[in-house]
Amino acid sequence: MNIEDGPAPQDNQPEAPGSTTAGVARPTIADEARAEATIADEAPAAPIAAAGDDLPADDIALAESFKAGYEKVTTEIHKVIIGQSEVIEQVLLTLFVGGNSIITGVPGLAKTLLVQTLADVLELEYARIQFTPDLMPADITGTEVLQQNAETGKRNLQFVRGPVFTNILLADEINRTPPKTQSALLEAMQEHQVSAQGVTYKLEEPFLVLATQNPIELEGTYPLPEAQLDRFMFNIIIEHPPLEEEREVVRETTKLKDVTFERTITGPDIIAFQRLVRRVPVTETVMNFAVDMVRKTRPETPDAPDFIKQWIEYGASVRAAQYLILGGKARALLHGRYYVDFDDIRHLAPPVLRHRILTNFHAESERVTTDQIITQLLEVVSTPASRM
Numbered sequence: 001m002n003i004e005d006g007p008a009p010q011d012n013q014p015e016a017p018g019s020t021t022a023g024v025a026r027p028t029i030a031d032e033a034r035a036e037a038t039i040a041d042e043a044p045a046a047p048i049a050a051a052g053d054d055l056p057a058d059d060i061a062l063a064e065s066f067k068a069g070y071e072k073v074t075t076e077i078h079k080v081i082i083g084q085s086e087v088i089e090q091v092l093l094t095l096f097v098g099g100n101s102i103i104t105g106v107p108g109l110a111k112t113l114l115v116q117t118l119a120d121v122l123e124l125e126y127a128r129i130q131f132t133p134d135l136m137p138a139d140i141t142g143t144e145v146l147q148q149n150a151e152t153g154k155r156n157l158q159f160v161r162g163p164v165f166t167n168i169l170l171a172d173e174i175n176r177t178p179p180k181t182q183s184a185l186l187e188a189m190q191e192h193q194v195s196a197q198g199v200t201y202k203l204e205e206p207f208l209v210l211a212t213q214n215p216i217e218l219e220g221t222y223p224l225p226e227a228q229l230d231r232f233m234f235n236i237i238i239e240h241p242p243l244e245e246e247r248e249v250v251r252e253t254t255k256l257k258d259v260t261f262e263r264t265i266t267g268p269d270i271i272a273f274q275r276l277v278r279r280v281p282v283t284e285t286v287m288n289f290a291v292d293m294v295r296k297t298r299p300e301t302p303d304a305p306d307f308i309k310q311w312i313e314y315g316a317s318v319r320a321a322q323y324l325i326l327g328g329k330a331r332a333l334l335h336g337r338y339y340v341d342f343d344d345i346r347h348l349a350p351p352v353l354r355h356r357i358l359t360n361f362h363a364e365s366e367r368v369t370t371d372q373i374i375t376q377l378l379e380v381v382s383t384p385a386s387r388m
Contacts, residue, residue: 059276066096066273066333069265076121076261081114082252083245089334090236090351091118091210096330098274099233099323100189100209102174102355109238111212115170121261122270124167124206131177133220137184140164141194159196164188165203167267171211175221182224185209189231206270226314226358233323234348235355273333280329282340285384290324290345293381297357305380311363311373316356323352342383350374 070092077088087103091114094101103111112128119126129140142162148155163169164185174182188194192203211232214221229235241249265273295301298315299308308315328344354370363373 059279062272062276063333063338065269066276067336069269069273070096070334072262072264073118073121076264077114077117079259079261080117081110082248083241084110084114084238087114087236087238089331090234091115093327093330093334093348094210094233095206095208095270096273096277096333097233097323097326098206098277099326100211100231101234101236101351102211102213102229102232103236103238104213104215105238106216106240107214109240111238112170112172115168115210119168121264122168122267123263124267125204126168126170127163127166128170128172129163130172131174131181133177135177135181137181138162140181140184141188141196144197157197159199159201161201162194164194165201167204167206167208169207169209171209173214174211175213175224178222179225179228182222182228185211186228186231206267206274226356229355230317230319232355233327234351236351237354277326277329277333280332280338280340282325282329286328286340286342286345287325289342289381289384290328291321293345293349293377294318294321294324294353296377296381297353305377307373307376311359311366311368312357313360314358316353320352320356324348327352346378349378353377 073092074085074088081088091101091103095118103114105111116126116128129135140162141164142160144157144159146155147158169188171185174185188203188207189209192205192207194201194203240246294316296304296315297308297312297320298304299312301315304315324345325340327348328340331344331348332338332340350371353374357370357373359368359370359373363369
């Protein structure tokens with residue numbers, strides 16, 4: 001597998017889940033694509049409509065099941081998590097793309113509860129690792145132990161699987177453990193496998209790593225290397241809720257509450273959705289727009305804006321453009337479209353780019369943040385004239 005491509009769903013998984021309903025009216029997604037393309041008045045409207053017309057009936061039904069499944073999962077999560085709709089959407093986009101993400105926020109914002117609730121709603125296996133300075137790589141991946149056969153008395157080494165062998169893995173406070181242990185997740189995140197003593201063990205699909213970081217308590221932490229950060233699809237920022245939502249949180253969490261989740265989508269559904277995402281068409285115009293945005297974050301690029309050359313030490317890698325497109329495909333399906341729009345790319349630029357841009361001492365001295373730089377970048381990277 002090419003590591004730059006990100007994790008791809010396994011070929012031997014079912015193409016379409018059993019929960020999809022056959023016979024859904026075929027024109028629905030295609031008609032919406034034509035209507036939205038007309039409203040947007042963008043040049044590639046005709047190719048988009050053609051792409052919708054050529055869709056297999058199974059893909060159209062699966063696309064509608066995708067959108068309905070997302071809405072159901074979101075509704076179930078909101079039985080426990082109040083507000084944070086943008087955070088929930090980005091977490092689910094990560095799942096449907098087959099990537100991994102970091103959730104950054106101060107303590108007490110339900111980062112752990114969100115991940116656990118997601119696993120409960122989807123009825124997937126869940127494991128949590130609390131990262132500490134003394135955590136070893138084998139504590140994550142597993143280790144070989146000496147076992148004695150009760151019948152023969154012979155001893156042999158047997159691999160005992162670690163908590164990484166799950167569907168949804170919460171790497172809690174990942175920056176509190178040394179880089180050697182942090183890196184134990186890399187192979188699992190990228191290749192969906194674990195290698196130990198020359199033997200490769202495949203992880204069960206779907207597999208998702210959600211890591212958390214505390215941005216304010218930095219004493220005794222080990223910042224993740226840029227090469228490791230680059231393997232996370234999003235850096236999801238979770239902030240304090242608005243006043244009314246915070247009151248609702250306090251009200252709901254200080255009384256007895258028995259929550260029962262309704263069955264939504266299954267593991268095979270998620271795998272089918274991941275495959276569907278990669279079949280969503282992208283026009284050359286949108287593709288070039290995403291690549292151009294990423295290239296402009298690199299100060300060595302000739303046409304990089306002056307503020308990029310002034311404040312940025314290193315720009316985003318090719319993975320940034322890949323995840324902009326993949327995330328845009330998944331987001332399009334969430335909104336009932338079978339094509340990627342420029343707004344999808346713009347919307348996902350902050351979570352995709354914020355952890356891939358390395359600022360220099362000029363930005364630090366002027367207290368310029370990566371999010372401020374991304375906002376300014378979105379103002380100078382113009383949408384093609386046919387879309388404006």
